[in-house]
């Protein structure tokens with residue numbers, strides 16, 4: 001209750017911000033996008049990590065107005081970067097709960113139109129903490145997302161409920177391999193084979209593959225050898241405030 005109340009205050013009076021983590025094309029070395037990650041600093045509690053407050057927001061329904069705030073803030077940022085001549089595609093995390101609102105598709109369309117965001121500059125990362133309560137509603141929302149021209153990434157693939165069933169059921173265009181698989185990848189043949197198999201499987205299905213949590217040049221080399229398309233991780237950059245992003249844009253890193 002405490003966390004929920006304070007988060008609600010932050011949403012109303014400030015205290016939330018978005019940081020952006022660069023995503024790098026494995027073959028060109030260019031920054032091709034960024035993931036928007038929510039940050040919350042509470043006057044009394046200090047920095048509260050999303051791993052603590054997102055589950056609370058999901059449990060109390062606050063994720064819905066919070067998600068709208070995130071979407072609006074990202075759209076404003078996308079337009080600012082585009083108008084500065086450095087357009088960048090931004091991936092925003094969306095909880096399954098948001099998708100399960102009957103009118104979520106039209107809400108999304110309204111936000112996109114109001115800001116004038118070109119659909120190819122916004123991508124949705126489907127984040128999964130619990131099983132889909134209503135797959136029909138989620139599918140309808142995603143069909144709407146697709147008709148708007150946005151790409152959808154299945155986040156944290158291979159963990160929790162983010163499974164092959166979703167790949168089959170939902171109109172996604174990318175999968176993101178969870179850090180849980182990237183971190184042990186170089187520790188054994190099985191761990192490496194698993195990552196390689198996920199990349200091959202995804203490519204067979206016509207999906208782009210993003211690896212998260214890439215921390216070392218050895219990991220990057222291995223992912224390059226396996227044909228992984230895009231990487232994200234501390235090897236390049238932590239999530240940074242929006243004003244620090246321009247130095248990542250436009251030049252190979």
Ligand code: G
Nearest residue numbers: 036037038049050051054070093094095127
């Ligand atoms: O920033 P950090 O790496 O601590 O993020 C932890 C997790 O919190 C992310 O993996 C992501 O799933 C979730 N998260 C971060 N920002 C958002 C957001 O804006 N919306 C939702 N739904 N989840 C987010």
Ligand code: G
Nearest residue numbers: 037093155212213214215232233234235239
């Ligand atoms: O949406 P998702 O759960 O993927 O959010 C990414 C999370 O992973 C964030 O909490 C971010 O701080 C964290 N992260 C991003 N890059 C790295 C990395 O290279 N190493 C580790 N250990 N964590 C990372």
Ligand code: MN
Nearest residue numbers: 035093125155
């Ligand atoms: Mn994510």
Ligand code: NA
Nearest residue numbers: 127128155156
């Ligand atoms: Na996630």
